[in-house]
Amino acid sequence: MPGMNLTKQEAAERFATVSHARYAIDLDFSGSGRTFRSDTTVEFDATPGASTFIEAAWADIDVIELNGEALDPALHTDGRIPLEDLQEHNTLRVAGDFGYRNDGQGIHRFVDPADGEVYLYSQFAANDTRAAFACFDQPDIKGEFTFTVTVPEHWVVVSNSPTPEPEALEEGLARWAFGPTVPIPSYGAAVVAGPYAYHEGLLHGADGDIPARVYGRPSLEQHFDGDRVLEDTQAGLELYESVFQTPYPYEKYDQIYVPQYNLGAMENIGCVTISEDRLLFRGRPTAAELEFRTVVVLHELAHMWFGNLVTMKWWDDLWLNESFAEFIGTWAAAEVSEWKDAWVTFAADRKSVAYVQDQLPTTHAIVTEVPDTEATVSAFDMITYAKGASALKQLAQFVGEDAFFGGVASYLQRYHHGNATLAEFLAEVESAAERRLDGWAEVWLETPGVTTLRPIIATDDAGALTRLAVAEDVPVEHPVHRPHGVEIAGYELSEGTFERSWTVSATLDGPLTEVPEAVGHARPALLLVNDRDLTYAKLHLDELSLANLEAHIAHVDDAMAQATVLDALWHMTRDGSLAAQRYIDAVLSVAPRLLNSATAESHLALMVIALRRYLAPEHVAEITEAAAERLWLAVGEAEPGSDIQLQLLKGYAQVASTTEQGLRLRALVEGTAEIAGLDIDSDLTWDLLGGLAAAGGIDLEEVDHYASLDVSAAGQRRAAGVRAAIATPEAKQAAWDALVRPADGPAINAVQFQMAAGLARAVDPALLAPLVDDLLGSLREYYDANAGFVGVRVARLVLPVNLVGRVDGLAGRLEQWLADNDDAPSVLRKVVVEGLDHVRRAQIAQTTSRMAAAS
Numbered sequence: 047m048p049g050m051n052l053t054k055q056e057a058a059e060r061f062a063t064v065s066h067a068r069y070a071i072d073l074d075f076s077g078s079g080r081t082f083r084s085d086t087t088v089e090f091d092a093t094p095g096a097s098t099f100i101e102a103a104w105a106d107i108d109v110i111e112l113n114g115e116a117l118d119p120a121l122h123t124d125g126r127i128p129l130e131d132l133q134e135h136n137t138l139r140v141a142g143d144f145g146y147r148n149d150g151q152g153i154h155r156f157v158d159p160a161d162g163e164v165y166l167y168s169q170f171a172a173n174d175t176r177a178a179f180a181c182f183d184q185p186d187i188k189g190e191f192t193f194t195v196t197v198p199e200h201w202v203v204v205s206n207s208p209t210p211e212p213e214a215l216e217e218g219l220a221r222w223a224f225g226p227t228v229p230i231p232s233y234g235a236a237v238v239a240g241p242y243a244y245h246e247g248l249l250h251g252a253d254g255d256i257p258a259r260v261y262g263r264p265s266l267e268q269h270f271d272g273d274r275v276l277e278d279t280q281a282g283l284e285l286y287e288s289v290f291q292t293p294y295p296y297e298k299y300d301q302i303y304v305p306q307y308n309l310g311a312m313e314n315i316g317c318v319t320i321s322e323d324r325l326l327f328r329g330r331p332t333a334a335e336l337e338f339r340t341v342v343v344l345h346e347l348a349h350m351w352f353g354n355l356v357t358m359k360w361w362d363d364l365w366l367n368e369s370f371a372e373f374i375g376t377w378a379a380a381e382v383s384e385w386k387d388a389w390v391t392f393a394a395d396r397k398s399v400a401y402v403q404d405q406l407p408t409t410h411a412i413v414t415e416v417p418d419t420e421a422t423v424s425a426f427d428m429i430t431y432a433k434g435a436s437a438l439k440q441l442a443q444f445v446g447e448d449a450f451f452g453g454v455a456s457y458l459q460r461y462h463h464g465n466a467t468l469a470e471f472l473a474e475v476e477s478a479a480e481r482r483l484d485g486w487a488e489v490w491l492e493t494p495g496v497t498t499l500r501p502i503i504a505t506d507d508a509g510a511l512t513r514l515a516v517a518e519d520v521p522v523e524h525p526v527h528r529p530h531g532v533e534i535a536g537y538e539l540s541e542g543t544f545e546r547s548w549t550v551s552a553t554l555d556g557p558l559t560e561v562p563e564a565v566g567h568a569r570p571a572l573l574l575v576n577d578r579d580l581t582y583a584k585l586h587l588d589e590l591s592l593a594n595l596e597a598h599i600a601h602v603d604d605a606m607a608q609a610t611v612l613d614a615l616w617h618m619t620r621d622g623s624l625a626a627q628r629y630i631d632a633v634l635s636v637a638p639r640l641l642n643s644a645t646a647e648s649h650l651a652l653m654v655i656a657l658r659r660y661l662a663p664e665h666v667a668e669i670t671e672a673a674a675e676r677l678w679l680a681v682g683e684a685e686p687g688s689d690i691q692l693q694l695l696k697g698y699a700q701v702a703s704t705t706e707q708g709l710r711l712r713a714l715v716e717g718t719a720e721i722a723g724l725d726i727d728s729d730l731t732w733d734l735l736g737g738l739a740a741a742g743g744i745d746l747e748e749v750d751h752y753a754s755l756d757v758s759a760a761g762q763r764r765a766a767g768v769r770a771a772i773a774t775p776e777a778k779q780a781a782w783d784a785l786v787r788p789a790d791g792p793a794i795n796a797v798q799f800q801m802a803a804g805l806a807r808a809v810d811p812a813l814l815a816p817l818v819d820d821l822l823g824s825l826r827e828y829y830d831a832n833a834g835f836v837g838v839r840v841a842r843l844v845l846p847v848n849l850v851g852r853v854d855g856l857a858g859r860l861e862q863w864l865a866d867n868d869d870a871p872s873v874l875r876k877v878v879v880e881g882l883d884h885v886r887r888a889q890i891a892q893t894t895s896r897m898a899a900a901s
């Protein structure tokens with residue numbers, strides 16, 4: 047449907063025609079059916095005589111009135127209503143029945159399986175505001191939104207404007223009439239409605255107090271952790287108001303845990319939605335999870351300035367929102383929260399993923415072409431977030447933090463409540479820094495690809511460095527050098543422990559940069575050319591460093607150094623230059639001593655990928671079993687109650703493969719065995735059951751039994767994942783059938799994610815071989831019924847790339863799929879193109895693994 051996909055060109059033409067939109071939106075959520083009533087009057091200015099259109103999607107429109115004249119509702123086709131012969135000032139009314147969604151977009155309707163209560167929330171980004179009411183759904187036609195919402199009287203309603211007192215209506219209903227917003231982008235409007243509970247709070251801003259509540263479902267109220275969320279928010283608010291030199295720009299700040307959410311959170315103006323599934327913890331969270339919530343809280347708060355107060359003009363400047371929020375959120379966490387290691391977490395997790403994505407054939411520049419709204423789904427990736435944040439970190443270092451934040455402050459002041467572009471942002475930083483940045487922007491922001499930093503070392507007879515240079519190897523597809531501000535450090539082994547013995551700062555620029563300051567130092571046991579992880583580049587370790595590291599990795603005792611070396615080994619494995627078994631061994635050796643929770647979580651998860659994809663298949667069973675044994679020992683030796691103990695047990699559940707290993711999980715779940723310091727709470731129970739299923743130790747009937755003991759939404763969702771993880775071809779087929787051939791329309795987003803992840807999970811990837819024909823044959827059919835975020839995420843999960851080396855010609859079959867589906871949606875083709883690249887990479891890595899095992 048071409049009308050559903052707004053192009054950049056169409057948006058530019060409409061921007062030239064339409065301005066000053068003021069919406070009065072009346073939503074009626076009082077019914078029990080699959081639709082709600084939406085009645086919108088929008089006043090807007092236009093070029094007299096011009097024509098344009100307005101969007102309304104997932105809707106049955108029955109009223110269209112333009113400037114007092116009734117138009118034929120049949121004009122509404124493909125999500126658009128044409129508007130012709132406009133006047134200077136126009137009044138348009140559009141009313142109809144709009145559909146509730148269960149894919150986490152538009153107005154998502156959640157029904158609590160425990161008590162049947164309904165909870166609604168909006169998710170309008172990138173362009174689903176049109177799925178709730180008629181609007182000009184593009185970021186640069188900012189509007190003033192006035193919501194009136196009718197709901198059952200026991201509900202509450204939260205939106206962008208301060209929450210009013212409800213007005214009681216007849217028949218057990220109530221109406222909530224909100225005041226108008228200031229100009230905001232359509233994707234930042236929001237409505238949340240249902241019998242939500244809240245934790246009352248107040249923030250103290252530069253211009254006075256700001257009402258701030260933390261909402262969520264009442265059955266989870268004891269887990270809101272509202273005081274801590276508000277503490278993080280207050281700390282961020284003070285920091286941002288100070289460095290941005292701009293007071294918080296809105297009247298209140300609510301944060302709402304919402305169920306079945308696709309993202310971590312969304313920065314709706316004054317009405318932030320946060321994933322209940324990921325960030326509201328029923329059981330004991332890991333430190334990595336708690337830290338992630340803090341960073342998310344700070345990230346979304348930063349968006350109130352970046353993205354909301356000043357908005358990108360079009361989605362190709364999404365980085366102006368996301369790279370900024372990512373950079374500032376991480377920086378703020380390190381500055382003002384308890385998570386002083388936030389940059390370590392960033393390096394171990396999101397930045398490492400950015401390196402992966404940046405080497406795919408589908409990679410893009412941080413500032414990327416987004417030709418239409420369909421392509422925005424792909425723009426929300428770790429290149430936009432984490433590479434962009436890394437580039438901004440380099441920019442702040444390049445021009446100095448004072449100049450950087452000075453430029454940021456004047457940018458926010460100049461484009462207050464407006465829109466801006468990359469050039470406009472850079473102009474402000476340039477004038478604050480008094481230097482040109484176009485060269486910097488070109489290589490960092492406008493060119494894709496990750497480069498590799500490689501040390502070149504010469505020593506004299508006494509072992510002192512006579513030369514240190516750093517080569518920057520560029521990928522052939524994107525042969526561009528970038529300036530890198532780095533710290534280079536030499537570590538010595540002192541009583542078995544690596545200690546940093548010297549550090550030099552350098553600016554690397556070009557194919558080869560000499561570092562004369564290092565000459566004269568003893569050749570270190572371990573040389574890191576991106577110590578403290580200041581820049582964005584892959585690291586190549588020299589042979590001596592690699593040998594020392596592998597022999598003594600357990601004795602790297604700096605959190606950032608641990609993350610840096612593990613990341614280097616991981617990427618060497620992916621590149622086929624290090625056998626997967628060596629990376630796996632390194633992870634297992636250092637895991638019990640990891641100082642940062644996210645480093646543990648990331649590398650225990652990446653180790654699973656290495657086991658199933660990069661190891662030569664003939665060695666998988668033996669090495670997987672041994673890995674699980676080492677983890678089990680480590681769990682037993684870990685300090686009771688420590689975070690690493692919990693991470694190691696979760697890691698064990700991911701790799702347990704034999705009957706005996708499964709029985710240990712069963713004993714913990716059934717309470718016939720205990721581990722001191724570990725309480726097997728409901729979420730951990732599901733983690734362990736997932737491991738038991740993958741190890742072949744549980745059947746469907748028993749999963750149903752556990753599901754009956756946990757009738758919460760989380761329990762039902764997790765049960766779906768465990769059923770799909772059962773290690774039989776029948777269970778895998780049933781999971782795919784439930785995704786692609788559902789009896790009653792597509793399953794709920796959150797359940798689909800669990801089913802897809804469970805389906806893909808197999809300690810022996812060959813288990814999926816019988817499904818490969820059906821998976822590839824019906825992938826398109828699946829996507830057509832689940833287009834957008836959910837479809838992309840599920841397609842990525844189920845694409846059977848781990849079958850590489852287990853079925854003949856997997857790469858050829860993916861190539862054939864691409865040839866047969868050249869008219870498929872671009873985002874689905876992208877998933878398969880990337881899968882093909884993963885397969886080819888894995889073929890090389892498996893060869894490396896095989897040769898190392900033979901030698």
Ligand SMILES: [Zn+2]
Nearest residue numbers: 345349368371
């Ligand atoms: Zn964001």
